[in-house]
Amino acid sequence: MLTLEEAxxxxGVSKTSLRRWTRDGLLSCHRIGVRAERRFDQKMLDEFLLRRSTGLPITMPGRPPSFADALHQAAQDGRHKHVCLYFRNPIEQWEAFRHYFLDHYRAGLPTTYLHQASSRDQLxxxxxxxxxxxQDAINRGLLRIFPAQDSYLRQGAFSADFMISFMRLIMVRMRDDGFRKHLVTGEMDWFFSNTPGVDEIHAYERRLNKLLDEYPDVTIVCQYDITRFDGENVLEACCTHPIVHLDEQLRQGFFLPPQG
Known part of the structure; x- marks a missing residue:
């Protein structure tokens, strides 16, 4: 069995490409240990190389459903598409998030990205x-990028009231532009800015679920660096989201809508 680096x-490819192929169902691998690290059978790698060299279809039989399919199923089960996405480093962050973006982009649906740890140029x-x-995606309105200073921290402090109004405005404008479905994502590192009001983060996340009662076709992905948030905040985030994305899997979160 080969490690990710050895495979x-x-x-003769990058580890990023290898991660992507396993995530997209193009190359199978084994998962071991608590962190579900990838291990590769050399025979599987040889078969993959053969398929590539002969032009045979690369997609593996029994490919798992896409994240779009999983989110659709969650919506069918009565859960809003409000995802807490955990990651450990920038590579893992994009590898996890890219599926949401690509699913929307390929469907001609827009994405609004609120960034903090990542720069605009990096995105x-x-x-x-x-x-x-x-740039073409931006010109066509399929990608809009806002720094935290123009969104979460626009008033020089964080306010759950302001951000709910900000998010509602995004949804209203998208609907007016003919987009009932679209994606909004935010990097939650602004929490560490020491700005007044950041302790409202989980109250804000709970209120997003109420907002999605009005806009159930919208997908919201909140990106949490699990190496920076402590255990209490990680648990709180699980409790404010109907869906949790961890280690390449979508799981049911602990959020329960109020009764009555």
Missing amino acids: AEYL LERVSAEGIDA
């Missing part, structure tokens, strides 16, 4: 690495 060297570079003209 990438064996195939455009990641989008371009997907084979997408990032």
